[in-house]
Amino acid sequence: MMRTHDKANEKLIFEYSHPGRGATDQWPQPLPATASADLPQHLRRTKPPLLPEVGELEAVRHFTRLSQLNFSIDTHFYPLGSCTMKYNPKACNQYAMLPEFLGRHPLAPESHGQGFLACMYELQEMLKEVTGMQGVALSPMAGAHGEFAGVAMIRAYHRSRGDLARNEIIVPEAAHGTNPATATMCGCIVREIPVNEEGDIELDALKAAVGPNTAGIMLTNPSTLGVFERRIEEVARIVHNAGGLLYYDGANLNAILGKVRPGDMGFDVIHMNLHKTFSTPHGGGGPGAGAVGVSARLRPFLPIPIVGLEEGNRYRWLAEKDLPQSIGRLSGFMGNAGVLLRAYIYMRMLGREGMSQVGEYATLNANYLLARLKQAGFDAAYPSRRASHEFIITLKRQARELDVTTMDFAKRLLDHGIHAPTTYFPLLVPECLLIEPTETEGKDVLDTFVAAMTQILEEAEQEPERVTSAPHTMPVRRLDDVRAAKQLDLRWKPTA
Amino acid sequence: MAFIPHTPADVEAMLATIGVASIEQLFDEIPASLRVKSLDGVPVGLNEMQIGRLMSERARADGRPLCFIGAGAYEHHIPAAVWALTTRGEFYSAYTPYQAEASQGTLQLIYEYQTMMASLTGMEVSNASLYDGASAVAEASLMAVRANRKSKSRLILVPRTVNPQYRRVAVATAGNQGLRFEDVPYATDGGVTPLDALKKYEAEDITALVIQQPNFFGQLEDVDALTDWAHAKGIFVIAVVNPTSLALLKPPGEWGTSGKGADIVVGDGQPLGVPLSSGGPYFGFMTTRMEYVRQMPGRIVGRTVDLSGREGFTLTLQAREQHIRRAKATSNICTNQGLLVTAATIYMSLMGPVGLERTAAASHASTKDLVAALTAVKGVRRAFAGPFFHEAVLLFDRPVAPVLTSLGKRGILGGLDLSEHYPELGYALLVCATETKTKSDIDSYVTALAEAVQAVRAA
Numbered sequence: 027m028m029r030t031h032d033k034a035n036e037k038l039i040f041e042y043s044h045p046g047r048g049a050t051d052q053w054p055q056p057l058p059a060t061a062s063a064d065l066p067q068h069l070r071r072t073k074p075p076l077l078p079e080v081g082e083l084e085a086v087r088h089f090t091r092l093s094q095l096n097f098s099i100d101t102h103f104y105p106l107g108s109c110t111m112k113y114n115p116k117a118c119n120q121y122a123m124l125p126e127f128l129g130r131h132p133l134a135p136e137s138h139g140q141g142f143l144a145c146m147y148e149l150q151e152m153l154k155e156v157t158g159m160q161g162v163a164l165s166p167m168a169g170a171h172g173e174f175a176g177v178a179m180i181r182a183y184h185r186s187r188g189d190l191a192r193n194e195i196i197v198p199e200a201a202h203g204t205n206p207a208t209a210t211m212c213g214c215i216v217r218e219i220p221v222n223e224e225g226d227i228e229l230d231a232l233k234a235a236v237g238p239n240t241a242g243i244m245l246t247n248p249s250t251l252g253v254f255e256r257r258i259e260e261v262a263r264i265v266h267n268a269g270g271l272l273y274y275d276g277a278n279l280n281a282i283l284g285k286v287r288p289g290d291m292g293f294d295v296i297h298m299n300l301h302k303t304f305s306t307p308h309g310g311g312g313p314g315a316g317a318v319g320v321s322a323r324l325r326p327f328l329p330i331p332i333v334g335l336e337e338g339n340r341y342r343w344l345a346e347k348d349l350p351q352s353i354g355r356l357s358g359f360m361g362n363a364g365v366l367l368r369a370y371i372y373m374r375m376l377g378r379e380g381m382s383q384v385g386e387y388a389t390l391n392a393n394y395l396l397a398r399l400k401q402a403g404f405d406a407a408y409p410s411r412r413a414s415h416e417f418i419i420t421l422k423r424q425a426r427e428l429d430v431t432t433m434d435f436a437k438r439l440l441d442h443g444i445h446a447p448t449t450y451f452p453l454l455v456p457e458c459l460l461i462e463p464t465e466t467e468g469k470d471v472l473d474t475f476v477a478a479m480t481q482i483l484e485e486a487e488q489e490p491e492r493v494t495s496a497p498h499t500m501p502v503r504r505l506d507d508v509r510a511a512k513q514l515d516l517r518w519k520p521t522a
Numbered sequence: 523m524a525f526i527p528h529t530p531a532d533v534e535a536m537l538a539t540i541g542v543a544s545i546e547q548l549f550d551e552i553p554a555s556l557r558v559k560s561l562d563g564v565p566v567g568l569n570e571m572q573i574g575r576l577m578s579e580r581a582r583a584d585g586r587p588l589c590f591i592g593a594g595a596y597e598h599h600i601p602a603a604v605w606a607l608t609t610r611g612e613f614y615s616a617y618t619p620y621q622a623e624a625s626q627g628t629l630q631l632i633y634e635y636q637t638m639m640a641s642l643t644g645m646e647v648s649n650a651s652l653y654d655g656a657s658a659v660a661e662a663s664l665m666a667v668r669a670n671r672k673s674k675s676r677l678i679l680v681p682r683t684v685n686p687q688y689r690r691v692a693v694a695t696a697g698n699q700g701l702r703f704e705d706v707p708y709a710t711d712g713g714v715t716p717l718d719a720l721k722k723y724e725a726e727d728i729t730a731l732v733i734q735q736p737n738f739f740g741q742l743e744d745v746d747a748l749t750d751w752a753h754a755k756g757i758f759v760i761a762v763v764n765p766t767s768l769a770l771l772k773p774p775g776e777w778g779t780s781g782k783g784a785d786i787v788v789g790d791g792q793p794l795g796v797p798l799s800s801g802g803p804y805f806g807f808m809t810t811r812m813e814y815v816r817q818m819p820g821r822i823v824g825r826t827v828d829l830s831g832r833e834g835f836t837l838t839l840q841a842r843e844q845h846i847r848r849a850k851a852t853s854n855i856c857t858n859q860g861l862l863v864t865a866a867t868i869y870m871s872l873m874g875p876v877g878l879e880r881t882a883a884a885s886h887a888s889t890k891d892l893v894a895a896l897t898a899v900k901g902v903r904r905a906f907a908g909p910f911f912h913e914a915v916l917l918f919d920r921p922v923a924p925v926l927t928s929l930g931k932r933g934i935l936g937g938l939d940l941s942e943h944y945p946e947l948g949y950a951l952l953v954c955a956t957e958t959k960t961k962s963d964i965d966s967y968v969t970a971l972a973e974a975v976q977a978v979r980a981a
Contacts, residue, residue, distance in 0.1 A: 035626060036630065038630070038633075038634060039634050039867075039871050040634070040637065047874075048872075048873075048874045048876055048877055049601065049603075049871075049872040049873070049874070049877065050877075052599070052601040052872050052873065052877060053873065053876065053877040053880050053881070054599075054877075054880045054881055054883075054884040054957045055880075055884075056880055057880070057883050057884060057887055061883055061886070061887045062770060062883050062886055062887075064890075064909055065742070065770060065771070065886070065909055065911075066742070066909060068746060068772075069742050069744075069745065069771055069772055069909075070770065070771065070772060071768065071769065071770055071771055071772055071773060072772075074769075074875035074876075074879070075638070075641045075642040075768065075769065075773070075875055075878070076637065076638070076641035076875075077638055077641070077642070077870050077871070077873070077874050077875045077878065078870075078871050078874060079874045079875070079876070080871060080872075080874070082601070082603060082872060085603065085868065085871045085872055086603050086607065088871075089607045089631070089864075089867075089868055089871075090607065090610070091627075092626075092627035092628075092630055092631050093607070093610045093612035093613050093627050094612060094627065095625075095626040095627035095630070096612045096613065096616045096624065096625055096626070096627040096628055097616065097621070097624035097625065098611050098612045098613070098614070098615040098616040099611070099615035099616070100611025100612065100614070100615045101611065101612060102624075104617065106617055109617055111615075111617060112525070113525050114614065114615050115525060117570045117573060117574065119609060119614070120574075121573060121574055121577035121578075122577075123605070123609075124577060124578065124581040125581075125586065126581035126582065126584045126585065126586055127581055127584070127799060127800065128797035128798065128799050129586055129589075129597070129797065129798055130584050130798060130799065130800045131589050131591045131595060131597070131798050131800075131935060132594075132595050132798065132800050132801030132802075133591050133593055133595070133938055134584075134587070134589065134591065134800075134935055135926070135927075135930055135935070137927075137930050138584055138585055138587055138930065138935065139584055139800070140583045140584065141579070141580030141581055141582065141583030141584040142580065142584055142800055144580060144583075145577075145580055151563060152563065152564050152565075154563070155561055155562075155563030155564050156561060156564060167653040167654065167657070167802065167803070167859075168653065168855070168856065168857040168858070169856065169857060170844070170854040170855055170856045170857065171653060171657075171855075173854065174695070174854060178694070178698060181698065202845075203843075203844040203845040203846070203847075203848045203851070203856075204844050204845075204854050204856050206844075206848040206849035207844035207847070207848060207849060207851040207853070207854035208854040209849065210849045210850070210851070210854075211695075211698065211699065211853070211854050212698045212699075213698040213699050213700065216848075216849045253551075254551050254552055256551055256552075256553070258553075258556075259553065259555075259556070282552075284558060284561060285549055285552070285557065285558055286549075286552055286556050286557060286558060287558055290556050290558075291556055301857065305525075307614045307615050307861065308615065308616065308617040308618070308857075308860075309613070309614060309616075309859075309860045309861030309862075309864070310613055310614075310616045310617070310618070310619065310625070310628040310631075310860040310861060310864065311617070311618040311619065311628070311650065311821065311857060311858055311859075311860030312618075312651070312803075312857040312858045312859045312860045312861065312862075313802070313803035313805075313857075313858075313859045313860075313861060313862060314857040329694070353694055354690060354691075354693065354694030355656070355687060355690045355691050355694055356657065356691060356694055356695065357653065357654055357656055357657060357691065357801070357802065358594055358595075358654045358655055358656035358657075358685070358687050358688065358691065358790065358801070358804075359594070359595065359654075359687070359800070359801025359802060360800065360801045360802070361801070361802055362802040362803040363799055363800035363801050363802045363803070364797075364799040364800070364802060364803050365802070365803055371573055371577065373564070374565065374567070374568050374573055374576070375523045375567055375568055375569070375570065375573050376523060376524050376567055377523070377564060377565060377566045377567025377568065378560075378561040378562070378564040378565070378566060378567075379566065379567060380523055380524035380567050381524075381561055381564060382558070382561070383524040383526055384524055386545045386548075387524070387526045387528060387545075389545070389548045389549065390528075390533070390536055390537075390540075390545050390548065391536075393540045393542075393548050394536040394539055394540055397539050397540045397541070398539060401539075411551070412548055412549075412550070412551050436621070437623065440621065440623055440624050445621060445624055446621050446624075451845075465524065465525075465526050466525045466526065466527070467527075468527040468528060468532065469528065469532040469535065469536060495829070497623050500623040500624060500626075501623070501626045501834075502622070502623055502626060502828040502832055502834035503623070503828040503829040503830055503832070504623065504828060504829050505622050505623070505826050505827070505828050505834045505835075505836045506826045506827050506828065506829075507826070507836055507838070509826045509827065510824040510825070510826035510836050510838040511824070511838050511839055511841075513826075514812070514815070514824060514838070514839075515824055515825040515826070516633075516636055516640075516647045516648075516815070516822060516823070516824055516825075516838075517633070517636050517637040517640045517641075517646075517647065517648070518633070518634070518637045518825075
């Protein structure tokens with residue numbers, strides 16, 4: 027289905043605007059100008075803001091049409107590696123949006139929040155159990171925010187012991203970009219260490235890197251290479267013996283949910299991406315929730331607030347007074363409460379038996395998809411290894427022989443109604459696709475993906491320009507990113 | 523109940539393809555000593571009927587009191603269309619628009635949002651959101667350090683009239699990078715930041731001054747004078763604003779007499795169609811001038827053309843971000859608050875300039891009515907003179923906490939007790955009313971307050 031018209035798909039909302047029009051049924055009654063006359067003239071706005079003037083139906087149609095230009099989990103297979111795009115159960119949304127929850131003011135007293143606080147307390151307890159940690163705080167609002175909290179706690183811990191020299195954070199070269207960025211935000215210096223050809227950390231390099239300046243190491247396990255770090259206990263020993271702490275990036279927790287716990291592997295602090303493992307929606311780029319868990323020695327440093335349980339079964343917020351060593355507050359109130367409610371509902375529905383099924387079926391799906399792709403002629407980046415919940419294939423050979431890149435494959439997949447896997451990450455594997463099917467996809471969907479990849483490979487051999495010029499069926503073709511960055515057009519301006 | 527669609531036959535076929543005997547075998551690279559023994563601390567699963575019942579009971583326990591608390595989160599009417607559209611799966615269950623061709627809906631919406639926020643704040647460019655208003659102040663402070671090249675001090679002045687939680691979050695977030703935040707006292711008569719209080723900094727190197735309008739007390743700061751003072755000394759102005767109020771109040775882009783305006787504008791977008799929801803998810807907004815766009819944290823969407831010359835939208839200036847720049851990024855932010863931006867964009871489209879101004883004016887009028895009614899009760903008076911927007915501080919002749927408890931029992935949340943953050947004010951209460959509060963709501967408060975004061979006196 028090629029589109030021919032110049033204007034892509036849907037006008038800008040401003041282009042529907044007509045002076046004097048509006049969703050008037052939604053507006054408060056007008057007041058006489060005298061109602062605001064007490065506001066001093068020099069503090070007043072003189073020109074109205076550039077907001078659209080459209081009727082309610084016009085707005086509804088516009089935003090419905092915009093939504094239809096998106097791929098989403100509800101409409102498409104979305105095997106985006108490291109992002110855990112699993113089904114977001116409708117019940118989680120519906121019951122988190124009960125009017126009492128939506129209407130509850132964040133500063134409402136605990137007397138008017140026992141129901142909400144009970145959910146938060148139980149969520150803290152369940153997260154402790156599935157991660158093997160001793161304390162949990164829920165307020166960080168995304169994975170990177172949780173990372174910040176985690177590294178800030180590591181720093182606070184060392185400082186509290188007068189160990190002021192420890193300002194180096196070690197990360198494997200394949201780490202998520204947020205890891206080094208977070209270390210910098212916490213005032214630390216980053217040291218990268220290599221991994222070997224089987225995807226495990228080079229222990230000699232680690233031994234050489236640790237020392238009296240080591241604050242800690244940040245790891246994902248399974249790693250961003252889609253394999254389990256087999257010598258994790260040895261890694262933990264090396265870092266702990268050097269006086270450092272272990273940070274677990276929970277981006278890949280889905281792989282091991284119910285099977286292995288970061289606390290048992292020796293990690294001191296972890297963040298969990300509730301929008302990945304616990305299936306809260308990604309929302310087109312958030313909101314997430316990046317709850318943090320800690321071992322006993324880091325518990326005093328957890329960010330506030332936390333929900334505590336008192337005698338008489340009353341829940342209450344623990345704040346500065348209760349946790350004087352806390353790293354402090356990271357959000358205006360208590361983080362993304364509505365997201366936390368969704369994660370709570372999801373965990374209660376799954377229960378303990380559902381938790382281990384998540385790790386099992388996520389792993390089954392990834393290994394099945396990897397096996398089928400290998401059969402179809404694709405190269406695994408780590409062929410000797412089991413896949414975790416995700417895996418990497420490299421199109422290095424195809425790029426060399428056929429002059430078709432990973433980006434071309436990714437864009438052609440869109441024409442097959444499949445969202446592209448993560449491309450060109452991790453950076454150390456050339457021409458890679460990081461593929462994460464998640465446990466909520468069935469065998470048929472995985473088979474469809476293999477069929478699409480096989481067809482694209484054939485096409486790349488016979489008619490490569492079909493692939494290199496993809497996508498062909500989307501609302502737009504490939505966009506000029508260079509122009510976007512050079513001729514910045516970041517807001518609409520009315521033509522005079 | 524784990525939403526797994528596999529049949530036993532599927533599993534068998536898949537295992538055969540992989541060449542293993544069981545799912546268990548797929549975990550054979552993990553040391554046996556590390557395997558989970560039990561998860562007894564997680565309850566057994568509930569089906570949807572059971573969880574629905576549990577959540578309804580929990581919700582009932584919280585009730586639906588009549589709420590007069592503001593202090594950074596405001597109850598406004600939210601048109602039904604806002605969340606009906608926002609929770610469409612195509613918005614709700616999509617990811618960050620990295621694959622632009624498959625995300626034009628989200629990308630165009632963010633471009634529309636950036637246009638609206640830039641105009642509302644009177645600035646040139648907006649990002650695609652930050653976590654919340656508090657963390658936005660922290661990010662703005664870090665950005666000011668990068669952008670204000672004249673200043674080396676990393677010292678940020680934060681008047682005490684700025685939301686105290688925002689100040690705490692800024693310290694917790696930016697303190698690790700050597701930023702210092704210094705309090706500036708307020709005038710006890712007007713509840714605003716006087717120029718006099720800034721005099722002691724005349725000779726100092728200051729990176730930025732934060733100005734909140736309306737301030738935490740609801741009072742209106744003399745933003746022009748404060749901005750002029752800062753700019754005369756090469757100090758950046760970080761404006762913290764309530765987006766609803768901007769329908770009535772001067773946008774930060776026009777603050778000061780030079781016409782230059784604030785340098786960075788931030789705030790919490792919650793009033794724009796986002797429910798109170800116990801404090802989140804909300805979203806932080808940030809706008810600035812084009813000259814500082816490369817110092818801005820967070821995602822930004824730009825309009826460009828595709829291979830055929832058709833207009834389209836894409837994430838741009840990504841060289842600032844963590845997935846490219848890693849340790850040298852402007853921030854570690856990755857996931858932000860996209861879905862709330864969706865809600866806010868739809869809300870602003872439905873309200874338009876007229877609806878938003880009516881909402882602001884009705885909230886202002888409602889709060890004036892509330893203040894007039896409450897100060898007519900014996901023992902209650904206003905703490906500060908001067909204009910306010912939709913919040914005000916009241917002083918009581920007795921401790922506020924027992925009065926609030928007593929009101930709570932009558933189904934009314936009477937406001938925020940300021941004794942923790944502002945003990946010097948005495949028995950002070952911050953109250954708020956928006957367009958959602960009717961005359962009869964205000965009457966209920968006054969009646970309940972009279973009873974509550976009686977009850978406390980009797981106790």
